[in-house]
Amino acid sequence: MSSTTPSMTAVLPSKKTRLSGHILAIPGAVVALISFFLPWLDYVANGTVFLSLTGREAASSPAITTGSGAELFRATPTAYLVPLLGLVVLALTALAFWRGYVTEWDGFALISLGIVTLIFVWLQFTNAQELADKANTAVQSGYGLIGVYLALLATIIGGSLHVRTATERKPSLRGLLSAWGFMSPGMLLILVFFIIPVIITLVLSLTDLASSNFSEPWHFVGLDNYKRMFSDTFFPKILGNTFRYVILTLGFFNVGLALVLALLTTHISRRAGFIFRILWLLPRITPSVVYIVMWRRFVQVPPHGIINQFIGWFGGEYQPYWLNEAPWLFVVMVNGFVGASFGMIIFSSAIEAIPKDVMTAAKVDGASALQIIRDITLPLLKWPLLFVTTYQTLSLLVSFEYILLLTGGGPGLYTTEVxxxxxYNRALATYFGSNQWGYGAAWMFVLVVIGATLATIYLRVFRFDDLVAEPKIDVL
Amino acid sequence: MTTGTIETGRKAGLQRFLGQTLPYILLIITILPIIIGYAWILIATFSVRTEGLVPKDANGNIGGFTLQNWSFLNDPMIWRATLNSFTIAIGMVIGVGVVSTLMGYALSRMNFAGRKGLLGMIIVLQAFRAEMLLIAIFQVLVFIAGIPLIGKSFGFNTVGGVAFVMIALQLPLGVWLMKGFFDNISWDMERAALIDGASRFRVWWEIIIPLIKPGIAALAIFNFIQGWSNYLIAATFTIGTKVSTLPVFLNQFSGDTSLASWNSVAALGMFQLIPVMIFFIFTQEALLSIYGGGAKGGV
Known part of the structure; x- marks a missing residue:
């Protein structure tokens, strides 16, 4: 079990490196602070958002009221400052990355900070007129989200800049070629089906491409799609739904229940444990349509509903359509009964891998089952727990198939819409009469950014540097 | 004294009861919805209609056993779809298996420029799910379809194209799991072989691969299930029945038929479920080793 206390491969950086790290962090922190606090400061001071920065006269000029975001941008010299800082961050990061002051990983974090900062700062200025008019809560919460994002990234970067891993020896050209030989098939697939699609999604999100203008030429519309997204009346509702869905399902089922199931099925006899595990895997391998038909049968009104039939057998009078009574309960349960099996498999194989002599020794010493679980099993499950939490958070964030089939986002307006x-609805379903690929891509791209950020944060929690210890053979 | 021993005896008895029976009780309570639900599916596939869990015939009496719901088996399209699903599932087993053992080996065992960055990228890539990249991947596949030769078998609306998309999207998980398996293998044999002058590829093929067979098996099962039952990708990137897979066929089937024949839909679902169930029963030991390292930090 010595591997649970990983050796520290990281060493403190040289003075020069540390200094360059701090210099890098300063503009990033400034940008983050400005982005985070300005909307509120402004709101408090003027009753409107951003007027002080863009200027009241500018706001009333015709170019602003009718023109595009870019014109507004040019009309206000002070507005150059913040994006300029974003650019500086990007340039400095690229330089430091290239010179080897920071590891690839830190470089990635910094570059993403820079890009996202730039995008959203630009957004603030293109948005200024509408903000001044409305200052509605949807936009405010949008900025809140961005602020949290930036603050988190700033924390991660601040932490990571202090530690630099041991300098790696330059490997020989032959070794490099051989390694890339192994990597190339996978890298090709990743390039074609990950990198390029992400870029396409980003570009699409800046256009007005939709099925209604598919045959006509489409145009770049700048950040209009993002603007529209953040000022959507239902934006706070959808955001809240997403949080609720991910946190409830993750906590109660995908991690919570999965852990309980793994502990229980490994505790009882092997054969019985196997039977329970295969039963739990059923929802995962059942076609989604059939699985949802099954759940719909549960909630139906009499005479078809299974729940209501049970209520009837026990003499209950109240037999409603349960999906409308408790939509969230069923959304979480339907997803949770599928999701729990992933964690269950990972956890039980991890528990099985704990050496038997450890358990035997504990039992000989008179430890109870609960003590064994608390003092031996759970501490050894730390890594699988983190892995499952990460993987399932990301899965839940983007999964909608079961919700689409079960409630379609209803009942009513956006009750369970994540x-x-x-x-999906904006881009691919004919929801409002046409497929709005550009607008849908904006929603998708922001979700990809959120997912990547979460993965980034989890990487820090995982203590990534320990996980990627240098291979022991570095010759040849 | 006597009372003391009785106390401890009673306490031990209670503890034994709790230790042996309580897990079963908890497991049965949590699994009840699944048992009831699948009991309904089973009953429904063989009956004319159901009220709650009770099968009813046309007159509303209990009974009404029928095999009519399984009549879809006479449709030649279902066998075509089954073949397509099988091709994609096997393609995924082989594709993800080969590519992620290659990549996992290099990332775990070789020292090269960019290694750490790539490992970080593999994790971050897990955030880029198929669901969010559908529009863009659609455009990539349409582009591939325009390339001569390759386009015919791997472009938009081909089984090969769907298989490739699925393989690619499964890679981050596959590579990360395989890296965990490679991390747990002793260095001694590999080092000896390298000193004797074997190439890295030969070491990989002749020494390392046999050692991680359990890991490869676990990944294969996982991928087979994924490939067999994935609906979204197959449905988005195929048009028409020639290339549709079993889940897509099922969805069209449920859309075509009237509400009354949900029992046929359930039967078709059973049909899709059975091979995976059989497959799983024979391979569950291997699947349980998917977390190769146990307490290690490898995953």
Missing amino acids: WSLTA
Whole structure:
């Protein structure tokens, strides 16, 4: 079990490196602070958002009221400052990355900070007129989200800049070629089906491409799609739904129940444990349509509904359509009964891998089952727990198939509509009469950014540097 | 004294009861919805209609056993769809298996420029799910379809194209799991072989691969299930029945038929479920080793 206390491969950086790290962090932190606090400061001071920065006269000039965001941008010299800082961050990061002051990983974090900062700062200025008019809560919460994002990234970067891993020896050219030989098939697939699609999604999100203007030429519309997204009346609702869905399902089922199931099925006899596990895997391998038909049977009104039949047998009078009574309960349960099996498999194989002599020794010493679980099993499950939490958070964020089939986002307006379902509805479903690929892509791209950020944060929690310890053979 | 021993005896008895029976009780309570639900599916596939869990015939009496719901088996299209699903599932087993063992080996065992960055990228890539990239991947596939030769078998609306998309989207998980398996293998044999002058590829093929067979098996099962039952990708990137897979066929089937024949839909679902169930029963030991390292930090 010595591997649970990983050796520290990281060493403190040289003075020069540390200094360059701090210099890098300063503009990033400034940008983050400005983005985070300005909307509120402005709101408090002027009763409107951003007028002080863009200027009241500018706001009333015709170019602003009728023109595009770019014109507004040019009309206000002070507005150059913040995006300029974003650019500086990007340039400095690229330089430091290239010179080897920071590891690839830190470089990635910094570059993403820079890009996202730039996008959203630009957004603030293109949005200024509408903000001044409305200052509605949807936009405010949008900025809140961005602020949290930036603050988190700033924290990660601040932490990571202090530690630099041991300098790696330059490998020989032959070794490099051989390694890339192994990597190339996978890299090709990743390039074609990940990198390029992400870029396409980003570009699409800046256009007005839709099925209604598919045959006509489409145009770049700048950040209009993002503007529209953040000022959507239902944006706070959808955001809240997404949080609720991910947190409830993750906590109660995908991690919570999965852990309980793994502990129980490994505790009882092997054969019985196997039977329970295969039963739990049924929802995962059942076609989604059939699985949802099954759940719909549960909630139906009499005479078809199974729940109501049970209520009837026990003499209950109240037999409603349960999906409308408790939509969230069923959304979480339907997804949770599928999701729990992933964690269950990972956890039980991890528990099985704990050496038997450890358990035997504990039992000989008179430890109870609960003590064994608390003091031996759970500490050893730390890594699988983190892995499952990461993987399932990301899965839940983008999964909508079961919600689409079960409630379709209803009952009523947006009751159970989550972010990914909105993206799907806007882009691919004929929801408002036409497929709005550009607008849908904006929703999708922001979700990809959120997912990548979460993965980034989890990487820090995982203590990534320990996981990627240098291979022991570096010759040849 | 005597009371003391009785107390401890009673306490031990209670503890034994709790230790042996309580897990079963908890497991049965949590699994009840699944048992009831699948009991309904089973009953429904063989009956004219159901009220709650009770099968009813046309007159509303209990009974009404029928095999009519399984009549879809006479449709030649279902066998075509089954073949397509099988091709994609096997393609995924082989594709993800080969590519992620290659990549996992390099990332775990070789020292090269960009290694750490790539490992970080593999994790971050897990955030880029098929669901969010559908429009863009559609455009990539349409582009591939325009390339001569390759386009015929791997472009938009081909089984090969769907298989490739699925393989690619499964890679981050596959590579990360395989890396965990490679991390747990001893270095001694590999080092000896390298000193004797074997190439890296030969070491990989002749020494390392046999050692991680359990890991490869676990990944294969996982991928087979994924490929067999994935609906979204197959439905988005195919048009028409020639290339549709079993889940897509099922969805069209449920859309075509009237509400009354949901029992046929359930039967078709059973049909899709059975091979995976059989497959799983024979391979569950291997699947349980998917977390190769146990307490290690490899995953």
